[in-house]
Amino acid sequence: MSIELNHTIVHSRDREAAAAFLAGILGLEVGAPAGPFVPVVTGNGVALDFATVAPEKIVAQHYAFLVPEAEFPAMFERIKAAGAAFYADPAGRRPGEINRNDGGYGVYFLDPSGHYMELITRPYGSGGPEA
Template sequence: MTAQFNDTIIASTDAAQMAEFYIDLLEAAEQPSWGPFHNISIGGGVLLQFAAPPMQFPAQHYAYLLDDAHFDRAYALIRARGIEHWADPQRQLSGQLNHEHGGRGVYLLDPSGHYLELITRPYL
């Protein structure tokens, strides 16, 4: 069997808020929560678990591949909520999209300060 990605814990300043943010943006499914974890699932059965760690944490980068229609809905949500976003990871091209790799992409920060990238075409 080829290895498949199953789950990850995303450090969160407010786990419940993070779960709701990702449910809205990624159109994810809420899953049962336990212990310190607020859980959601995305495509391929991947479980995202949000929890507040007992220490400071560095910002991470998470990229999500969306189809064009989902990207349109996510970008409309970003704009409607006034979420700051950029066309580039250096955050120089504010309020813009990129058109790299034959698709579209956008960068933003989630409520805990992690860098999110939404793309419509994979890099490979």
């Protein structure tokens, strides 16, 4: 059996709102609550289990999603429609832009709890010019 990531817990201010935000951007479904968690499951079966915690217990994390290039424009429009801050770079020095790393498209954006979400259409190091 190969080793696979199955799930991770994502601390949030409001589990339902955070799960709905990410699912809406990615075009995924929000799963039924299971105990203290509200899951969003990606295409490769990894569940992000959103849990409501006290705001002072939230430590910003980074979650990167490899998405189909054909679906990136719609996802990017949903980020903008949600009013989320977005950047071309992880340091936030290029606000309001996307990147063309490895010949694909990429963008970093903040979720409602302050986590750094990233969409990329090509894995890092797969080749192509960076911008």
